Every structure is written in structure tokens, then in C-alpha cells.
Amino acid sequence: MTTTSTSYSTPNGLGIDITTLVSQMMSTYQGPINAVKSQISKLNSQISSLGTFQSSLDSLKSAMQAMTSTSFLQATTTSSSDTSVVAATSDGTTPAGQYQINVSQLAAPQTTTLSGLNVTDPTAAISGLNRVVTILSANGSTPAKQIDLSANTNGTSLNDLAAAINKAGLGVSALVSPVLNGAGQATSYNLVLMGQQTGSQAGAFTVDSDLSTALNTNAGASVSSSTQAATNALYTINGVQQQSQSNTVTNGMQGLTLTLNKLGTSAVNVQMDTSQITTTVQNFVNAYNKVVTTIGTMKSGTWGPDSMLTSVQSGLLSQITAPYNANGSPTILDSSPLAAIGITQGSTLTNNAGQLVFDSTKFVQAIQTNPSSVVNMLKNGPGANLVNYITGLETSGTNTNGNYDGLLVSRKNSLNRQIGDLTSQQSALQEGLDNRQTALTAQYSALNASIATMQASLNSVRSALGM
Known part of the structure; x- marks a missing residue:
């Protein structure tokens, strides 16, 4: 009779490799906790992209606030026909026009x-x-x-x-x-x-x-x-006599600073700086389009076709396209206020779908024709509407008496609550896995001890039989 012995591939040559066996067994129990971890990771990714989205909305809000500020159309360029006689600068509030400056006496000390x-x-x-x-x-x-x-x-x-x-x-x-x-x-x-x-x-x-x-x-x-004797500067602006204690004149004309250098005449020309003003508008259009792009990125990522994103994009569009009536009677700015100054929606058949397009030529014509109407429209119409809408999205409320969290705040709080619940669930699952691992380790350690005892008995019998 032939006796066949059974050997075990373990570190000490006896029993079971408990560490490897338990590890392999525990890997089969990881499904639920991995699923929870995956959900937490997705929610964290959503919170991160929500922060990016809110940042783009803040940039849009700031860009529109620049267009609704009192200084929006006050950007000017100022030049002097002879700077050796008079140099001039403006803070932007000087009415556009040409001013003849005649210097007949410079201010001097005693x-x-x-x-x-x-x-x-x-x-x-x-x-x-x-x-x-x-x-x-x-x-x-x-x-x-x-x-x-x-x-x-x-x-x-x-x-x-x-x-x-x-x-x-x-x-x-x-x-x-x-x-x-x-x-x-x-x-x-x-x-x-x-x-x-x-x-x-x-x-x-x-x-x-x-x-x-x-x-x-x-x-x-x-x-x-x-x-x-000490003297005042004597000069005229378009023939009106003025004088100044200093050769740097800041009170001769609204927003205009004149530096009188020598006797003589120079024409100071103040013009609206359409280049700077149109840059401000283009910044708004770029900021709006960045928001649209960010929404598209979120929809193609972890957010998918989320209703909040659709709601915000629709809300933004409705704020800037809502009719506006400043004077109680129909004007060109009423039905499509921003379109009337050259800001329109891109074609749905192109890559500009959902974005804005800026016609600077049409805008310059509008501000040169009736600048006050453009300013009033932006301050009281779509400009104010958009700023208020974004502010509402980001406002935290008391959740009482109609004072509720804005949509973005509410969603972020919801995501954080979900992460908190899932984290608790993950901890509970991990605790269960740890307990199971402890139990399995104890079970197979006991089995190993039994195997070791049996192996010792077998070795004793073999020795007695001379095997």
C-alpha cells in the first residue's frame, strides 16, 4: 500500500496561508463599499464643477456690473493740439467736445x-x-x-x-x-x-x-x-475768463485737468473712448459665453442633463431678453433691449448656439445716438435683472418666511448632505468588513492550529513506523 502525503504551500510549510486567503476572500466583499466610494467621488466631482460654475457666474455678474456702473460711458480720450502750451487729461466725466484754451499768464510765486x-x-x-x-x-x-x-x-x-x-x-x-x-x-x-x-x-x-x-x-x-509779486494763472476756455492759483488746473471744466506750460493757445479735444467701452461690452459677452461653455462641460461630465443647469441657463437668457420699457411708450430698446445695441444670440445651427454675439459697430452707433437711453436701459432693464438673478442664485436664506436658499446654495448643501450620508454608510460598511476579516482570521487561525496538531500526530506515527 502506498501512502500519499499532502503538503501545504505556506510560509512555514504547515497549515494555511491565512493572510493571503483572508485577503482574497475579503476582496469579494468589497462591492458595496466600492459602490459607495464611487458615489462619493462623483458627488465631490460635482461639487468641484459647481464651484467652477459659480465662479463663472460671478465673473458674468461683475462684467455686467461694469456695464451698469455710472462710469461705463465716461471713458474718454483727451488730446491737446499743442502740449507745450497746455497738456490735458480727463477722468472720463468731461463732456465730449473741443475746448480752445488761451493762456495769457502763468501762475508764479513771489x-x-x-x-x-x-x-x-x-x-x-x-x-x-x-x-x-x-x-x-x-x-x-x-x-x-x-x-x-x-x-x-x-x-x-x-x-x-x-x-x-x-x-x-x-x-x-x-x-x-x-x-x-x-x-x-x-x-x-x-x-x-x-x-x-x-x-x-x-x-x-x-x-x-x-x-x-x-x-x-x-x-x-x-x-x-x-x-x-506772486501771480495767478490767467486763461480762457472757449473765451470764458478763468484764473487759478496753480498752473495745474482741476476746476476749470468738469473732470478735466489742464497743465499750463507757457503762454499761447491750444485746442483740447475730448472724445468718447469707444474702444475702451466696447471692450467692456465684449468682456460681458465673453463672460456669458464662458458660463454657457461651463454648463455644456458639466452636462457632458458627471452632471449629465441636470435640470438645475437647464434652469439656470434658461433663467440667464430670460433676464437679458426680457422686454424693457423705460419711458412708458414703445422705443427701439423695448422688445429686444440688448439686441438693439448689438448683443444677440448665436445661430442654433452653428457652434455659437446658446452663446452671445457682439456687433461693436451697431453698439457704437447706439451709444453715439442716445447714450443716456443705453445707460438707463442697462441699469434698469436686463443689466439689473441679470445681476439680481445671479445674486439670488448664490444667496443663503433662513428657509423661513419665504427667505430660502438660492438654487446654487441649495444644490451645494444637498450634495454635501449626500456625501455626509454616504460617508456614514461607508464607515458602517467598513466596520462590518473589519469585523468579518477579524472573524475569518480567527477561524482560519484555529483551523491552522488544528492542522498543525494533526501534522504533528502524523509525523509521530510515521516516526513510530519508521517511515
């Missing part, structure tokens, strides 16, 4: 020259300056300002005096000016004081007599002063 100082070396000390010197009053201020020069142990020179005035912050600048002979050589020096601002008020100052007294202490000095 300039006072103290001469006869008999100073041939501006670095040499003047004895009478080493004390508290009353200097001047600037811009109508009283009393006159003083400078304490007594700390200059080596004496105070004309250069030192000018430096001290400039440092004191008096609103006046001091300059040591050479008096040149026919050969261009400095024979003596004067002190020139000049207001730091222009205009008959801001640029004026009064020199105190104490300054002349101090400078007269220099040997041979006989100080005298000459003054060129």
Missing part, C-alpha cells in the same frame, strides 16, 4: 531779491547774523518767523543763512545768486527768496526788516530789495 549786500565771498561770516534773526512771514501768516543763528561758533555766512532758511520749512526757498561782470565772473552775491507755491495768495510772503538790518552789518553793505 520772488524777492536782496541786493547791495557787498558780499564777495558767500562763505565769509557776516557778524550781524550770529543771533536770532526775524526772517519773514509766508502765506499771510503772523508773526514773522525767526531763525536762531547764534550757535554758529565760526560765524554765519550768506551760504549758511540760505541753508538755514531752506531748512526751516518757512514755505520760502533761499538762493545765493552771483552778480556777474561782463567777463562772466562773480563780483558779488545777492540773496534771492522765492515762494515755494504759486498764486497771489499761496505764493506771497513778507520780508521782515530785521533781515536787512542783519545783512547791513557787513562792511560797505547798503541793502535794498526788489520784488516780483
